[in-house]
Each structure stands twice: as structure tokens, then as C-alpha cells.
Amino acid sequence: MDVQRVILIAALALISYMLVLQWNEDYGPAQQQATAQQQAPSVSAYSSNGSSSELPTAGAASDAHADIPQVANPADQAQAAVSANSGQLISVSTDVLQVLIDPHGGDIIQVALPKQESALNSGEPFILLEQNANRTYVAQSGLVGRDGPDAKKSGRPVYQAANASYELGDQDSLNVDLVLTQPDGVKITKRFVFNRGQYRVGLDYIVDNESQEPWQGILFGQIKRDGSADPSQQTSMGMQSYLGAVFSTAENNYQKVKFGDMDEERFSASSQDGWVAMVQHYFVSAWIPAPGAEYSYQSRKLNGNYIVGFLSPSFEVAPGQSQSVSATFYAGPKDQEQMEATAPNLKLTVDYGILWWIATPLHIILTWIHSVVGNWGLAIIGITLLVKLALFQLNAKAFKSMAKMRKFGPEMQRLKEQFGDDRQKMSQEMMKLYQKEKINPLGGCLPIVVQMPVFIALYWVLMESVELRHAPFFGYIRDLSQMDPYFILPILMGCTMFIQQLLNPTPPDPMQAKIMKLLPIIFTFFFLWFPAGLVLYWLVNNILSIAQQWLINRQIEAGDTKKA
Structure with a gap:
């Protein structure tokens, strides 16, 4: 009787084991990930849909996170429609980054990581930032304020680039210049700086004022993401990594702002230096403005997207003069060494919780x-x-x-x-x-x-x-x-x-x-x-x-x- 019981228990255990294996093959995380990859559109499906309504205003501090009013005459709207559909996407390849830049606004609309596969032995790079029918996660930047081209009623400016694709090759550094020449003679160069082995990208706005009047503007950088699930979260049970926004200011060097928090109210803070980031399991994207100034940080929700970013102080360029403002964008894995070299406290995005001092x-x-x-x-x-x-x-x-x-x-x-x-x-x-x-x-x-x-x-x-x-x-x-x-x-x-x-x-x-x-x-x-x-x-x-x-x-x- 005891032998029969042991045999029955062993057979039941074996059958249960095989059932769990089959369930995992049919419905487990790997199958779900494969389904998501099949549904994801190709790069050709990317379209430029960034509008000025998503950009911060550059007025008084109390209006720092209001939307730009959509007031434009028919001629302005017609010009905006032409601009939104002109310009070929610019591709940039380094040893650790594959980036797509939209000339319309000069936004980074895709970041792929060739050293991080999307799935084991897939041969396909993990896509951190993307903009398609299923998911929106992009890094935007521009100049607003009195004379900023991104504040115009006609919509975001369209930059010109010398090439449609750039490769780092054997170089240690690569500059990608996007140029905009305004009718009044002001030339604006939006320069992205890529370096070998680095996930951080330098951003420089060079304003060459050849007009007869002083030029004023404000630099902004923001990350726009929808509320979709974390594609890098690979565990369905147990404790989950944080998904949401993080602000670092002089008052609080690591402050989480969850998507649910943004649904209820807007975050707003001013700080000397700091940064803003979107965090997920294993990966992070962050804007870090140049040190040495007082910045305004903000969050808001618009059209189902969560937007977090910063505004620089207003700066002025005298006639006949040239001036630049800069920031750094980080997009990649939570590499503690690189993040520590990029900005103070950025490596805190590797979140060990209250036991960080042991971890x-x-x-x-x-x-x-x-x-x-x-x-x-x-x-x-x-x-x-x-x-x-x-x-x-x-x-x-x-x-x-x-x-x-x-x-x-x-x-x-x-x-x-x-x-x-x-x-x-x-x-x-x-x-x-x-x-x-x-x-x-x-x-x-x-x-x-x-x-x-x-x-x-x-x-x-x-x-x-x-x-x-x-x-x-x-x-x-x-x-x-x-x-x-x-x-x-x-x-x-x-x-x-x-x-x-x-x-x-x-x-x-x-x-x-x-x-x-x-x-x-x-x-x-x-x-x-x-x-x-x-x-x-x-x-x-x-x-x-x-x-x-x-x-x-x-x-x-x-x-x-x-x-x-």
C-alpha cells in the first residue's frame, strides 16, 4: 500500500511538472514578450507628432508648467503642417547607442542599445526610447521664451543636417549639428555630442545673433512617456522595480514622482543644478542641465502622456554676439560607474530602498x-x-x-x-x-x-x-x-x-x-x-x-x- 501511494504521488508530481512547463511555454513571460515584439511596428512606422502644446511655457514661474496656447492664424497652421511632415529622420550609430533624431524639433525619438539584446540571443538591440503606435517614450529639447523657435505659433522648427546618417567609426567623439537659420538673421545650431563607450549625449545650443536686436530664450529638456508597462521587467512575481519619474534637487537628491501622482497634481520645484529622469527595471533616461544655474523642474500629464523636464533661466544674446547653453542626456542601462561620472546622485536610480546602506x-x-x-x-x-x-x-x-x-x-x-x-x-x-x-x-x-x-x-x-x-x-x-x-x-x-x-x-x-x-x-x-x-x-x-x-x-x- 505504501509503495502504491509513493508511485501515485510521484506520477502526480510528474504530471503537474509537465503541465506547468507547458503552461509556461504557452502563456509565460517569454511568449508574452514574443507577442509584443511581433506587434511592434518597424522603424518606418515612426512619425513626428510632437506639438508645441506639449512644450513648457517660458513665462513667469507660476506658468512654468502650463501648456503653450494653441492660438494661431490659418497661415501659421498651414506652415506648421508642412513643417511637421518635412525632413528625413537622422540616424546616429556609436558602439553603445543607435539613435534616431527627428529634424522637426530635433527630438530624440528612438534609442536602441546594441550591447543590450532585446531578448537572449535575439541579435536585436534593446529599444529604450521609441515612438510608434504602441508606445511613446521620447526625449525632447528646445528653446522657448520670447525669441525661442519652439515657442512660435507655427509649431516646432525644422532643422537642417549635413547628412542623414552618422557613424562614430574609429573616432572617439562625434558631433551631429542641426542648423536653423531664422529670417531675422539669427542662426541656431543644435549640436549633439556622442562619445565612444558612453551612454550620455551632450547637447549644446549655439545661438549666433546676426540680427539688429537682442535675442532672448530659455532652454528646456523633457522626457515624454506614456503609461505603458515596463518592457524590461522580466519577473511576474515577487518585488517589482520602480517605474516612474525621479527628480533630484538641492532639497531632495532623490524624489520619486509616480505616474499616479502626476494624475492628481503637477510637480514643481526650483533648484541649483539637479536632474530629472524616467526610471524602469535595469534602464534609465535622464536630462541633466549644465551646473551653475537655478533651474525649474516640473511634471504634467497631457493627452495620456507623462511629461517631466526642466527649464533654464532666461539668457540673452546681444546683436553680433554668439552664446551657447548646454545639457546632458543619459539613456542606457543603470551602469553605476557611468551614471556617477554623469551627474551627482544619478546612480541612486539603482534603487535598493531603505536598505541601500547594506546593499x-x-x-x-x-x-x-x-x-x-x-x-x-x-x-x-x-x-x-x-x-x-x-x-x-x-x-x-x-x-x-x-x-x-x-x-x-x-x-x-x-x-x-x-x-x-x-x-x-x-x-x-x-x-x-x-x-x-x-x-x-x-x-x-x-x-x-x-x-x-x-x-x-x-x-x-x-x-x-x-x-x-x-x-x-x-x-x-x-x-x-x-x-x-x-x-x-x-x-x-x-x-x-x-x-x-x-x-x-x-x-x-x-x-x-x-x-x-x-x-x-x-x-x-x-x-x-x-x-x-x-x-x-x-x-x-x-x-x-x-x-x-x-x-x-x-x-x-x-x-x-x-x-x-
Whole structure:
């Protein structure tokens, strides 16, 4: 009968495993991502739809985030229609960026990252910024104010470029100039500066005033994004990375402004220096104005799009003079080294939450281990070993307490049976037993509470590290940031949890004991869709805990044998 039961349970487990595999193949994250890629239009579907209504006004501070009034005569509207459909998209390629610039306004309407594949072994670059029928995420910039060309009633200006495509090639730096010559003789050059190996793009507006009157303008930079889901968020369960806007000012160096917050009210702040960004899992885009001035930062929602940006102070160019204003645009992975070199506090977009003070050194150690072993899976195992070693004494106290509880479990059960429903008498006898054998029933709680912040911080380090994206381990695990396709690691993790329970004392309460028996199954189910790197961490941690608990149990049992 027992053999038949084992065979039936094994067959049921096998069938369940195959059903989960098939469900994941039909409806899992990989299939959803493939469907989304099939629905995404090609580059030819990109169209220029930026209108002046989406741009900030350059009036008084109280109007800093109002929209430009759509008041134009028919002739202006006709000219705007011609301008909106003229000009070929300008492509720029470097070793780390593939960019499309729309001459209409000079906006960046696509950023692709050739060193970050859209999917593992797809050969296609991950598209961070794009503008098509399914998604809007673009970086806009321009000059508004009294004489700014982007404030004209006729709409955004159309710039001229010497070429339709630019390549960095063997150069270390590449300048892409967009030129606009106004009827009054003012020549405006919008220059994008690209550098080898860098995700930041320099922006310079050079105003050459050959007119007879002073020229005044205000620089703005803004990021426009719809409320669509994060395409780089690859986990469907567990804690999710932040998706939304972030402002950094002198008053608050890292302030999140969620899309829901923008639905209710507009954000507005003034600050010396600072930056504004759109953040998602693994990737970030940000505008950083040139340091040394007081800027106005703002957010607003318009036509279903969320817009965040900055306004510079007004500047004036005298007749016959030339002047430039500048900013930096960052678009790429959350590379902490590059972000730190780009702007103060920008690397805070790698969000470890309130445990950043633990997570930051853990990330440094993880990166160092990888530099030695050359494999991120081995680096995860290495940092798990180091964390376990650092907490060895705390864990030892907890495990010794549990070992003693396990040793005297039969005696506790005897007292329970002896005194039955007389809980007061049973509690008194239990206390006598604890005092006699020097057992602290809460002895294992404090060490576990102390080490939980470390475990959670390491969880976030693994979640937020873009280095783990598409990083292989061994064998069939080719992406530590994705779920285990065959669920082998989660199943092994569940088995190790079950073994841990066998080494620990059985709870005296029957209901609690049943719940504890279900925990390995529950945790296994939750971990099925967790990134393989996170499951690897928990699996290794469980194995080390089992080894330590087993050794402590043997030591206590050996001590009792010697006494006998």
C-alpha cells in the first residue's frame, strides 16, 4: 500500500511538472514578450507628432508648467503642417547607442542599445526610447521664451543636417549639428555630442545673433512617456522595480514622482543644478542641465502622456554676439560607474530602498567576486558564502537553540500528554525544563531577525544589477535574470526547505506543524517565476544552512553521548 501511494504521488508530481512547463511555454513571460515584439511596428512606422502644446511655457514661474496656447492664424497652421511632415529622420550609430533624431524639433525619438539584446540571443538591440503606435517614450529639447523657435505659433522648427546618417567609426567623439537659420538673421545650431563607450549625449545650443536686436530664450529638456508597462521587467512575481519619474534637487537628491501622482497634481520645484529622469527595471533616461544655474523642474500629464523636464533661466544674446547653453542626456542601462561620472546622485536610480546602506557594499563585493571568477552565477554563490560566514555566529546561536528544542521535543510532548488541558501546569513544567537544561525558546529569534535585512538587501542587489541581465550560469541556465525554464532550481530550493524542516524541531501546535509542512510547497510555487539568480542565492543559502544545522546537531548529540 505504501509503495502504491509513493508511485501515485510521484506520477502526480510528474504530471503537474509537465503541465506547468507547458503552461509556461504557452502563456509565460517569454511568449508574452514574443507577442509584443511581433506587434511592434518597424522603424518606418515612426512619425513626428510632437506639438508645441506639449512644450513648457517660458513665462513667469507660476506658468512654468502650463501648456503653450494653441492660438494661431490659418497661415501659421498651414506652415506648421508642412513643417511637421518635412525632413528625413537622422540616424546616429556609436558602439553603445543607435539613435534616431527627428529634424522637426530635433527630438530624440528612438534609442536602441546594441550591447543590450532585446531578448537572449535575439541579435536585436534593446529599444529604450521609441515612438510608434504602441508606445511613446521620447526625449525632447528646445528653446522657448520670447525669441525661442519652439515657442512660435507655427509649431516646432525644422532643422537642417549635413547628412542623414552618422557613424562614430574609429573616432572617439562625434558631433551631429542641426542648423536653423531664422529670417531675422539669427542662426541656431543644435549640436549633439556622442562619445565612444558612453551612454550620455551632450547637447549644446549655439545661438549666433546676426540680427539688429537682442535675442532672448530659455532652454528646456523633457522626457515624454506614456503609461505603458515596463518592457524590461522580466519577473511576474515577487518585488517589482520602480517605474516612474525621479527628480533630484538641492532639497531632495532623490524624489520619486509616480505616474499616479502626476494624475492628481503637477510637480514643481526650483533648484541649483539637479536632474530629472524616467526610471524602469535595469534602464534609465535622464536630462541633466549644465551646473551653475537655478533651474525649474516640473511634471504634467497631457493627452495620456507623462511629461517631466526642466527649464533654464532666461539668457540673452546681444546683436553680433554668439552664446551657447548646454545639457546632458543619459539613456542606457543603470551602469553605476557611468551614471556617477554623469551627474551627482544619478546612480541612486539603482534603487535598493531603505536598505541601500547594506546593499551598496554588497554590490561592490559581488562585482569584485565576478572580476575574479568571471561568472555571475559563481559570484552569487561566492557572496552567499561570504554573507553566511559573516553571520556564522548568529546562525550558530539560532541553530543551537533549535537543536536543543529538537532534542527535548519528546520530553515536551510527554509533558503535554501528562497535563492535558491544564495549560497553566504544563507551562510551569515547561519553564522548569527550560531552566534545568538551559534552553531559551526564543534564542533563535534574534539572530534570524538581525540577518533578515542582509537577506533582503542582497535580494535587491540581485534584482537591480543590470550586469545579471542575460548573464549565463552553467548548462541550460543562460540568463540569470530570467526564470529557470525547467524549474529545476525552484524545485531543489523547495527540497532543501523540506530537509531543513526535518533538522528542526516539530512545532508543538498541530496546526502550526501542518502549516510548516506546507511552506516548502508554497515557496516552491512562488519561486517558479523568480529570476534564476535569486533562486540560486536562496538554494545555496539553504544548503549552507542545512550543513551548519547538521554539524551543530551532531555536536550536541556527541556531547550527550560523552556525558552518558
